[in-house]
Amino acid sequence: MNENWSLHLTLLNNRTGQKIGANYPKNKYEILEMLDRCQIPYGSGDYAHLAVPFPDGTPDSLQLKLAGVIENEHCPPSIRQVNFLAEQLQRMSAESREALMQELTDMPMAVITDVIRIAGRLLSELPLPQTIDLSERAVLLTEQEPYFRLNVAALESESTEDGVWLDLPMQNGALEQLMLHLDVQDTDELEIRGLSGVVSPDDLELGEYEIFLADIHDYDAFARTLMECVPIHAMAKYKALLLARPTSIQGATKLATRLSCYEFFRYAELQDLLQEHKLHMDCRTLADHLNFDETNYGFIRYRLGHNLDVELDTIRLMENAKTEDAFWNATKYLFGRNSPDSFQRWIAFVDRQVESNQYADNFPSAFPPNPAFTAQFWLGSLLAAFYQVAEQYGDEIAFKIWSCPHCYPPHQLLALAEHLKEGGMIEGAAQKDFGPDGLPLPFPMLADVLPADSPYWEEDPAAAVERIRQEQIAQNRAQLRTDLASGTRQLWDLEQELQGRAGTFPGWLQGAYEVNEDFEQSLGEVIAELCETFQEIKRRYGIEIARELYNEHPVILSSELPGAAQFLSLGGSCGGAAELAGVGFFMPEEDITEAEMARAAAYMNAGGNASEVYKAIEQNG
Incomplete structure (x- = not known):
């Protein structure tokens, strides 16, 4: 028998595509470990084999010959069949394998x-009894098989x-x-070999010294606790916990009693x-958001202090209102403008x-105390509230609230x-933070407000x-x-109202189109905004300044007009306004104070260079 010969295959998780090396033959504990590491649930047969070593390597001539059998899609071999065949091949001589x-x-x-039949004949072995069915794809531990085994020898034995x-x-x-069998009087005379x-030594992450130093009674307590506290189908979760902690x-024994305090998910789960929560990210990103530890067996974390449903809803909100651009588009889509x-302002x-x-x-219970989460929740909850208002009171009232000078939770x-x-009137509205029961009013959740079949959930946010x-x-x-x-x-009506220079409005029309x-x-929105801005300038600074801006057209963007009007009102x-507009001086985000605007007017009137205006107003301040 050539004990060094083995089948070097790849085990494939059909559900997720995960792969792991699978060298046969193996004992049942090694097979269960291999299935757990490939994240194939206990009792599942949803796997396949590839006739190549993992992650790379070249199969020998016999394995190449067996490739069609091992990778047969119509009759895929079970692990039990592959393992039994590997045991047969290991017992064969090189000549018998050549004959096969x-x-x-x-x-x-x-x-x-x-x-298997041909190999049995070449080995002169009797056919398998009909009671043995190797085609069963699930690999299960029977009631007669122990959770754990120790190989023990006499301490002084040189054998x-x-x-x-x-x-x-x-x-x-x-x-x-x-x-009695080993002829020793005390357990101190025994050693673990x-x-x-x-659970394998690799799961325990104990060094050789630690493995063999532990007492037999420690291992017995460990095995007994495992049988009482960790069902065999939950063993992958327990092994993930051991790797994470x-x-x-002795510590591993204690952890077995606390397994219910942890949450565990395989990659497929x-x-x-x-998919259930319509999130558009990969599993590792989700696990990172949820503070799970990733192990070979899956993802695990301590359960206390977490509410998975709330966290998933929060992440869903983050995905669907996580950027200002997305919030802008969502509100624009909701209001139509x-x-x-x-x-x-919002x-x-x-x-x-x-x-x-x-x-x-007002946040949901167990809401993650994370500033980034909080900001995303606010955006999503505001969007949910505006959706409710639009549905129940119409788009006009919703947009009126959106456009008013005051913001509300x-x-x-x-x-x-x-x-x-x-x-x-909006200014006279009572603000209520508490319900009739005296409890804080909850914030609406986007997931509760939008219909489950809304395209909003089905589409990737960036694509939406x-x-x-x-x-x-x-x-x-x-x-x-x-x-x-x-x-x-x-624009023609505006020209008449401002008593502007006749025939000026086509220039504003062209400018509105070009920007x-x-x-x-x-174009209608741009022109309406332009006319409203001129109306506000007329009200605030007078018709003369509004007319001068209209006639001379020193700026193009309606957002720059208020700053230019203030500049003219200060002399x-x-x-000068046209030059300053060229350097973006009147853009709203510049946030120029009235005193700074006055200094800018004086500087430009004195022949200043627009590119130096910021330095000038700072020096003269």
């Missing part, structure tokens, strides 16, 4: 049972032969019989969670709430919408944002002719 290859050459359609195998947990009198079982044999000023509101942590009691928006519906953007662009292009007609009329030639906004000229 010759016979298989004439059998291109051979299956595993054919090979190189194997010791005696002791089944654990020990039956009554088993240790005494073993000591090997161990095998449902390395410990002594995390994939199921991703949007306002940059309103958007920035974003700033969320930032303030996250920093102050004022509404922490999500749990107050429905009451505010009811107040507006009854004809009330781009799809909405492209749909909006197409719609804006389609209504260009209508927008040109209505926009021309609006938005990608059609991210409709600046349209020529």
Whole structure:
């Protein structure tokens, strides 16, 4: 018999595609360990073999000849069949294995049972009894098979032969019989030479010294606790815990009693969670979000302090409202329009709430205390609240709340919408943070508000944002002719109202088209915003300044007009305004104070260079 010969295969998890090296023959404990490491659930037959070594290597000539049998998709061999065949091949001489290859050459359609039959004949072995069914794909531990075995020998023995195998947990009198057999008087005269079982030395991560230093009674207590506390189908979870929390044999015994305190998922089970909650990330990213430790057996973490459902809903919110761009597109899609000023106001509101942590009691129980999670939850909850308002009170009231100068937390928006519906003013709305039971009103959850079949959940968030953007662009292009007609009329009316220079409005019309030639906004929206801005300038700074800005056209963007109007009101000229617009001085994000604007006007009137204006207003401040 050639004990060094073996089949070097690859075991494949059919569900996930995970692979692991599978060298046969193996004992049952080694097979169970291999299945656990390939994350194939206990009792499952959802696996296959590849006739190549893992991760790389070249099979020998016999294994190449067996490739069609091992990888047969119509009659895939079970682990029991492959293992039995490997045992047969190991007992064969080189000449017998050569004879087997010759016979298989004439059998291109051979299956595993054919090979086992031929090998048995070449070995002159009797056929297998009919009671033995090697085709059963599941590998199970029987009630007669122990959880653990120790190989024990007399301490002073110089024999190189194997010791005696002791089944654990020990039956009554088993240790005494073993000591009698080995002719020793005390357990101190025994040494452990090997161990095998449902948990391997690699799982325990004990060095050789630690393995053989432990007392037989320690291992017996370990095996007994495993049988009482860890069902065989949960052994992968326990082994994952051992890898995540390395410990002594006594510590491993204690961990077995606390297995229910931990959560465990195989790779495939995390994939199921991703699909169930419609999350668009890979398993390792999800595990990282949830603070799971990754092991060869799966992902594990301590359960206390975690609420998996809340965390998954939170991550779902993070995916669907995790960026300002996504929030912008979601609200624009909801309202059918949007306002940059309103958007920035709500974003700033969320930032303030996250920093102050004022509404922490309104979050769901066990909500993760993470600032990044908190910000994403606010965005998602606000979106949920606006969705509720739009559904129950209509888009106009929802957009009115969105556009008002004041921002409100999500749990107050429905009451505010009811107040507006009854004809009330936003400024006079009562703010209610508590329900009739005195408990904090909960924030609405996006997962509870949006229908389960909403495309919002089915689509990758980045793809959804781009799809909405492209749909909006197409719609804006389609209504260009209508927008040109209505926009021309609006600008002509504005010219009449401001008593502007006749024939100036085509220049503003062309400018509105050019700044938005990608059609991210409709031309109608751009012109309406432009006219509203001129109305506000007229109200705040007077018709003369509004008219001068209209006639001279020193800036193009409506967002720059308020800054330019203030510049003119403080003594600046349209020529200076045009130069400053060229360096972005009037963009809202510059946040220029009135005093700084006055210094800028004086600097430009004195012949200053626009590119040096920031330095000038700082030096003169």
